Amino acid sequence: MDGIFNFQVISDNFVYFMIGRFPQGPLGGLGLTVYLAVVSCILSFFGGLILGLLSISKRAWIRQPVSLFINIVRGMPLLMVIFWMYFLLPAVMGGTVPENHTVIMGLTLFTSAYMSQIVRAGIESIPRGQTEAAISTGLRQWQVMVFIILPQALRNMIPSFVNQFVSLIKDTSLAFIVGVSELTHVSTQINNRTMAYPTEIFAFIALVYFVLCYMFTTFSRWLEERLAWRKAI
């Protein structure tokens, strides 16, 4: 152990770590990490909602293929999903697809599959009496779902969604593999350029990710406690 740490490399490249070449060039670094996570999170919320609703459909010809699809995605490593996207999207879209979009599509598909499970569990946790009562007041099936079940179920799901967002922040690091210049990619660049400070660089970005993720983990725990408290009265 030589014990010589030099954190000069962090302060010298701090702006590059945070926003990449922005505003002269495209957004990179931590900024791009957050952007990828937020966009994928919003898209996977809707993806998860749709898949979740389809997976509890009463019609078997809808429910079974959707459940199979969800299980296939959940059985794959995220890296594999990103490679599939990288490989299939240009063929399907008929042209080159920007790496950012490839990664967002991969993250969205992967996270939607996990979110659909949260949505399903959330909907199933609402007592059946609610559905029966709503139907007997004359609401249609879809109205029961949209106006009675989902508003209650979604509220209970919020902490789990926040946890998924934390996973997404961590998962954006895989964008590195297709050359998207988010935080991890930027750090490997700086590491390749400076050569001598890998310990400092990777410890620093680990800390950056930690601060970001831990904030949301704490937020999710606080929400969970608050929801539990609300239910208790």
Added chain:
Amino acid sequence: MLNYQFDWSVVTSGKYFEWLVSGFKVTLELSALGIVMAFVVGLVIAVMRMSHFRPVRWIAVAYLEFFRNTPLLVQIFFWYFGSYKILPQAVNDWLTSTNFEFAAAVIALTIYTSAFIAEDIRSGILAIPKEQMEAARSAGFSYLRAMQYIILPQAVRITVPPLIGQFLNLAKNSSLAMTIGVMELTYQARQVESYTFKGFEAFTAATLVYLGISVAITAMVHQYNVRVLNPQRA
């Protein structure tokens, strides 16, 4: 896409098939080694997390929160590129004399997974009524002995299904080891793609293997639940 010529023989026989098989073996090695080590570390952290001595508990909490809230990829890079500055020279010499990529991947996967396993074990321990601990203590067991002989054997039994689940996560997460050049399944699938341009076949083969692992593990959890946890329902 329409005029793509499928050629499944690329991945079902010959050299490229052997590459994929060797990749599958490395994936299994990483996962098996990782899950055993992660279980041991996770057990220690879980017991530390429940200690009545505050500094020990804080160390465990810091460990859990830090490694759970940091991307695995960054942890892999840290151990692969940056660990030489914080490890003793003797350990560095030993690591570089072995397969260092593989060792770094195992260390990173072990530490990352152990943080999740520790929480699973902790919920298992918390599920054991605390009267068991009180009874053991009043029978004259020390805290650690009571844990060892009374609490943990029961807790581990109900922790087996989530542990098997963690093994599945580990098998999937081990794909990240390709980024530092460990020739596991995803790495080999990529290799086959770049050598043959048969990406669709190569990725399908790798995906099917991962799905096979996943189906096998889900079936194992189901069998365990039926046979061990609820034998009367079988």
